Amino acid sequence: xxxxxxxxxxxxxxxxxxxxxxxxxxxxxxxxxxxxxxxxxxxxxxxxxxxxxxxxxxxxxxxxxxxxxxxxxxxxxxxxxxxxxxxxxxxxxxxxxxxxxxxxxxxxxxxxxxxxxxxxxxxxxxxxxxxxxxxxxxxxxxxxxxxxxxxxxxxxxx
Numbered sequence: 001x002x003x004x005x006x007x008x009x010x011x012x013x014x015x016x017x018x019x020x021x022x023x024x025x026x027x028x029x030x031x032x033x034x035x036x037x038x039x040x041x042x043x044x045x046x047x048x049x050x051x052x053x054x055x056x057x058x059x060x061x062x063x064x065x066x067x068x069x070x071x072x073x074x075x076x077x078x079x080x081x082x083x084x085x086x087x088x089x090x091x092x093x094x095x096x097x098x099x100x101x102x103x104x105x106x107x108x109x110x111x112x113x114x115x116x117x118x119x120x121x122x123x124x125x126x127x128x129x130x131x132x133x134x135x136x137x138x139x140x141x142x143x144x145x146x147x148x149x150x151x152x153x154x155x156x157x158x
Contacts, residue, residue: 042091044080044137044147051076051121059135059150066153071126076100077118080137080147091137091146092117099138099145106156107131126157 046060052075057065078098080091090096097116100109106125112118121133136148 040090042080042088042096042137042146043082044088044091045083046081047135047137047147047150048079048081049076049135057152059152061150064153066155068155068157069121069123070158071123071156074121074123075118076121077115078135079117095139095141096146097138097140099136099149100133101149102133103131105131107133107154123156128155128157130155
């Protein structure tokens with residue numbers, strides 16, 4: 001009988017020790033400063049978009065922006081700005097990129113292969129119908145937008 005009680009007490013102590021060890025490991029992992037959760041966040045207050053047709057729009061999150069692009073390819077380049085108008089130094093790092101999402105239809109977007117903050121909008125047919133296209137600053141590692149998405153109402157034609 002004593003042997004059974006000793007085994008149970010040993011098993012209980014082993015279980016408690018294992019639980020304490022697991023808790024310790026989880027706490028250490030959460031405090032690891034090398035993970036993506038500890039990356040600094042940008043302080044973006046506006047996005048400046050420059051289009052290949054010479055138009056520039058600055059989006060702040062208020063108001064409705066409209067744009068007319070020609071049929072064919074139009075390049076777009078983004079700068080993400082702080083409140084003082086300077087480019088946010090965090091937003092230009094390789095962990096971020098311009099995210100453009102047109103609805104399925106007559107406009108497509110292709111990311112530039114060498115510049116994460118540029119790409120090409122391609123319009124296949126002219127239309128006076130408004131096409132809402134969203135733009136934002138994507139934080140790649142965390143898969144969320146740190147600024148935006150903001151919508152530009154685009155029409156296509158000359």
